[in-house]
Amino acid sequence: MLFEPITSDAALTLQDLTVAIGNTPYVQGASLTVPKGEIHGLLGPNGAGKTTLLRTLYRATTAQAGTIHAFGRRIExxxxxxxxxKVGALVQSSGLLAGLTPRDIVEIGLxxxxLDRSEHTDRRDAALALVGLADKATQPAGNLSGGELQRCYFAQLLACDPEIYILDxxxxxxDLHYQLVLLDEVKRRGRTVLMTLHDLSLAIRYCDQVYLMTQGRIVEQGPPDQVLTRDALRQYxxxxxxxxxxxxxxVGPVWSGTGGGFSTRN
Known part of the structure; x- marks a missing residue:
């Protein structure tokens, strides 16, 4: 177990978190601390437990053991x-879009x-403009492309601007342009961020610290350039x-000679 004590500058602290679905453990004894204003990344192969860990933070899943604190207070x-x-999330799966527009989706989050009506409107319109959807604000959301939908949900989170961003x-x-535009904006705001990433180059660019997970456990942590070594890339x-x-x-993939064996859990 990697134990992370609660400190006065901690925005988010997880201690010895264990999450099981049915009888299968997806997260085992995970501990981490994200100081106020820092961006931390959860990294690892498919099935490492990253998304499951994040789901406990936006209360979509309940941990069987361990504690979660935000600014020194337990989630409970x-x-x-x-x-x-206090905590806002951008997740991989979205809700039903029937009858909704991008403007509606942002307003639901607000x-x-x-807020008073003026600030509500200002936040909504500024967020839609930032993600490049001002011209499609009143169009059916079901007609948007996958990238436009992601930008729409990003607009909802940016409009709310919580103290802690949870990004899955x-x-x-x-596209590459909006990857940089939106993560640059999150960084500019100076909020506390915990996010999962498969693009390791983005982890190097944006993260102050990363946690490398495999089989539900955090096995390495530290600055990304110190964690993402050649040996770590080969092993994990x-x-x-x-x-x-x-x-x-x-250079290329490393084959174990066992025919794979990757977990399908995410």
Missing amino acids: DHSPREWAT FVLQ EPTNHL YQVDGQFQGAALSL
Whole structure:
């Protein structure tokens, strides 16, 4: 177990978190601390337990053991509304879109904040403009492309601007321009961020610290350039490669000779 004590500058702390679905453990004894204003990344191959860990933070899943604190208070000590104003999430799966527009989707997220109408409108319109959807604000959301939908849900989160951002593969479906635009904006705001990433170059670019997970456990942690070594890439990602500055140079896959054996859990 990697134990992370609660400190006065911690925005988010997980201690010895264990999450099981049925009889299968997806997260085992995970501990981490994200100081205020830092961006931390959860990395690892498919099935490592990254998404399951994040789901406990936006209360879609309940941990069987361990504790979660935000700004020194346990998650159980926050009402659902209070937690929703403090912690906002961008997740991989979205809800039903029938009859909704991008404007509606952003407004749904803002309702929890109970803003006056002027600020509500200003936040909504600024967020849609930032993600490049101002011209499609009143079009059916079901007609948007995958990348446009991701930008729409990003607009919802940016409009709410919680103290802690939980981002599950935030660059899914995004072209390179918007990957940089939106993560640059998150970084500019100086909020506390915990996110999963498959693009390791983005982890190098944006993360102050990363946690490398495999089979539900955090096995390495530290600055990304110190964690994502050639040996780590070979052992946990089964690729032969190394970083040269922020660029990943890949030789090719590493085969174990066992025919794979990857978990399908995410």
